[in-house]
Amino acid sequence: MRSPLLALFVCVNVMLVGCSSKSITEAADLVFQGGAVFTSDPENPTASAVAIRGDRIVYVGNESGVASFIGDNTRQITIGDGLLISGFMDSHTHVFNGSFSDVGVNLSLADTREKLQSALEAIRDANPGNGPIYARGWQNHLFPKTGPLARELDTIFGDRVVILGSVDGHSRWFSSRALREGGVDAGYPDPQPGISFFERDPLSNEPLGTGREKAGQHIQAAFVPGDKMAYERRFSDWLPRAAAAGLTGVFDAWAGAPTEQDAYAIWQALGESGELTLRIFGSVREVDSADVIASRFKAFSETYASDMVRPEAIKLAADGVPEGHTAFLLTPYVDSTNEDFGQPMISKADLTANITTYFSHNIPVHIHAIGGAAVRMSLDAIEAARNETGNQAVRATIAHMDFVHPDDIPRFAALNVTAQTSIQWAARDPSYFNIGSFVGMDKVENAYPVRSIMQSGANQSFGADWPASAYLSTYKPLELIEAAVTRRLPGELAMPVRNADQAVSVGEAIIAMTRNTAIQVGELDTLGSISVGKLADVVLLESNLFDIPADNIHSTTITMTVVNGDIVHGQ
Numbered sequence: 110m111r112s113p114l115l116a117l118f119v120c121v122n123v124m125l126v127g128c129s130s131k132s133i134t135e136a137a138d139l140v141f142q143g144g145a146v147f148t149s150d151p152e153n154p155t156a157s158a159v160a161i162r163g164d165r166i167v168y169v170g171n172e173s174g175v176a177s178f179i180g181d182n183t184r185q186i187t188i189g190d191g192l193l194i195s196g197f198m199d200s201h202t203h204v205f206n207g208s209f210s211d212v213g214v215n216l217s218l219a220d221t222r223e224k225l226q227s228a229l230e231a232i233r234d235a236n237p238g239n240g241p242i243y244a245r246g247w248q249n250h251l252f253p254k255t256g257p258l259a260r261e262l263d264t265i266f267g268d269r270v271v272i273l274g275s276v277d278g279h280s281r282w283f284s285s286r287a288l289r290e291g292g293v294d295a296g297y298p299d300p301q302p303g304i305s306f307f308e309r310d311p312l313s314n315e316p317l318g319t320g321r322e323k324a325g326q327h328i329q330a331a332f333v334p335g336d337k338m339a340y341e342r343r344f345s346d347w348l349p350r351a352a353a354a355g356l357t358g359v360f361d362a363w364a365g366a367p368t369e370q371d372a373y374a375i376w377q378a379l380g381e382s383g384e385l386t387l388r389i390f391g392s393v394r395e396v397d398s399a400d401v402i403a404s405r406f407k408a409f410s411e412t413y414a415s416d417m418v419r420p421e422a423i424k425l426a427a428d429g430v431p432e433g434h435t436a437f438l439l440t441p442y443v444d445s446t447n448e449d450f451g452q453p454m455i456s457k458a459d460l461t462a463n464i465t466t467y468f469s470h471n472i473p474v475h476i477h478a479i480g481g482a483a484v485r486m487s488l489d490a491i492e493a494a495r496n497e498t499g500n501q502a503v504r505a506t507i508a509h510m511d512f513v514h515p516d517d518i519p520r521f522a523a524l525n526v527t528a529q530t531s532i533q534w535a536a537r538d539p540s541y542f543n544i545g546s547f548v549g550m551d552k553v554e555n556a557y558p559v560r561s562i563m564q565s566g567a568n569q570s571f572g573a574d575w576p577a578s579a580y581l582s583t584y585k586p587l588e589l590i591e592a593a594v595t596r597r598l599p600g601e602l603a604m605p606v607r608n609a610d611q612a613v614s615v616g617e618a619i620i621a622m623t624r625n626t627a628i629q630v631g632e633l634d635t636l637g638s639i640s641v642g643k644l645a646d647v648v649l650l651e652s653n654l655f656d657i658p659a660d661n662i663h664s665t666t667i668t669m670t671v672v673n674g675d676i677v678h679g680q
């Protein structure tokens with residue numbers, strides 16, 4: 110990373126010896142011009158030229174204005190038919206959990222057996238040799254109830270250890286060699302019959318290839334070590350893919366590599382060596398009493414305090430997920446005979462008390478809430494904590510918010526709460542019908558009311574929640590942008606649109622993954638838009654997203670990614 114101090118030193122020296130040449134002191138390192146710029150800055154939404162010096166944006170305007178920033182050593186880049194935007198900031202993701210199983214091929218996008226076959230061949234071709242292969246993301250609905258078969262993997266990979274997690278993380282698919290090396294045969298006892306078990310041939314009791322829940326965890330542990338070094342290697346391997354997707358910053362919602370301390374230590378070391386190509390706004394999990402967590406947050410804030418890595422918020426959970434009937438709803442689950450609303454993960458009194466403690470220390474909170482009752486309870490708790498502490502400014506985010514009662518929508522703006530959504534979930538994919546059968550089809554149709562929230566004046570951000578997903582698992586911002594605009598899965602033109610009233614414009618979607626995430630993490634003064642004085646995190650796209658068909662957004666190439674003024678992807 111370039112040093113601003115060094116630049117200052119050079120400049121002062123030049124001035125001491127009588128610097129008369131204006132062009133030298135003001136020359137930019139990088140100039141983008143000759144095309145469209147979407148700034149994410151409402152005061153100055155579009156431009157046609159941008160200059161970057163050191164790690165800062167020094168000019169935003171037009172060709173004639175940028176001319177005085179061009180010196181002999183200024184690199185000039187033509188935007189052409191492309192689009193220059195602020196770097197993408199994901200507002201809720203899990204970079205270690207995601208990168209640990211990422212091999213550069215998205216299995217969750219394979220929604221037919223043919224696509225899955227091609228994806229598996231791509232994984233094989235990218236991993237020559239005979240070492241073990243571990244990846245995650247296959248879709249359950251492609252297979253019968255007994256899951257995929259070991260011999261299907263053997264046909265593609267040969268006699269090799271292959272372990273593939275399902276997209277929801279509840280199943281593993283093993284090759285025959287993996288089962289054999291793990292000692293799993295007809296006589297092998299299931300860890301917990303009916304819950305953690307291997308799918309078996311009913312006659313021979315031989316394992317078929319799929320393990321549910323914890324079944325086969327020992328095989329994965331033997332071949333895919335989950336120690337700090339392994340996490341660091343897989344995360345480092347992923348960083349170029351993140352840069353190629355235009356990611357320049359993330360809020361990480363549940364760090365573990367495998368411990369939280371390890372996660373921050375890895376980020377910090379990569380940041381110091383200059384290898385970290387995206388900014389990390391981390392979380393601290395609420396796994397202890399609020400006082401203990403508040404002091405841990407403060408200790409982390411002192412140890413990890415760079416412009417690339419710092420803790421941002423305490424992560425709390427108000428409820429679970431609808432698939433497990435653990436989302437806390439305002440109306441009962443439709444498939445339950447008794448009045449089952451689900452349960453909160455924490456009592457309202459405890460949630461309120463804990464948030465009050467954090468607010469009194471001026472520590473932001475980030476609360477997982479899926480069901481409408483969990484969202485309402487979180488808003489109530491934030492309201493009470495704001496009243497109790499008098500702290501209206503400390504940041505608060507409610508994450509996911511699949512179901513929000515219309516009465517609660519205006520409360521986000523009123524209470525200064527960021528609404529965070531994994532917008533690629535807002536398609537009529539197979540999970541739509543699955544979750545609809547639990548909570549009611551009207552609920553899933555009206556889920557993710559992001560446009561109403563934006564129009565209410567609240568801050569609405571988008572983040573992928575990678576690798577967690579009921580269907581499409583992705584870290585790629587352009588897939589989220591397309592889903593936000595089309596309310597369909599990326600590229601799925603034939604798919605019916607889900608609740609078209611809540612679709613947003615291309616500009617609103619970009620702002621939700623730039624400016625609005627910067628607001629969420631308290632960095633609007635330094636990040637989130639192409640504005641003079643802000644840190645130079647920008648992304649050059651091959652096509653102008655405002656001019657192309659919406660279903661082409663996800664396949665647009667990221668030509669260049671710049672972080673802190675340094676080109677981290679492209680050339």
Ligand SMILES: [Zn+2]
Binds near residue numbers: 201202203362363574
């Ligand atoms: Zn998450």
